[in-house]
Amino acid sequence: MTAPTWATAVAHGAIATHAVSAQPMISGRVAKLQLHEQSRLRAAAEHSRRVYPGALGELVARELSWYVEFGCRLAEDGLGARLATQVLAFPAASKEHLRS
Numbered sequence: 001m002t003a004p005t006w007a008t009a010v011a012h013g014a015i016a017t018h019a020v021s022a023q024p025m026i027s028g029r030v031a032k033l034q035l036h037e038q039s040r041l042r043a044a045a046e047h048s049r050r051v052y053p054g055a056l057g058e059l060v061a062r063e064l065s066w067y068v069e070f071g072c073r074l075a076e077d078g079l080g081a082r083l084a085t086q087v088l089a090f091p092a093a094s095k096e097h098l099r100s
Helices: 005-011 035-053 055-070 079-089 095-099
Strands: none
Touching: 035 055, 035 079, 055 079
16 A cells, blocks of 8 residues: 555655645625515424424524525525425414423
């Protein structure tokens, strides 16, 4: 087994002759969500805490809030909109149901 060339240079104290290129700068503007879309996602985030009590509801609420904050247009598969639709389709858990 031979050592990689970078390991040989490090072991012998040689300075690397090539530099690592920096990550490319990503620029651009993401389209903001329309107000009715923001409201719907925020309502779904709040409703998710009642539909799924505990850590799962908190996780879903944070994910939906992230979509509102950064725009669900970042996810080309429409996950934010589908998640909001699914959460809003469930009735909230009743307090009697949570006690049992």
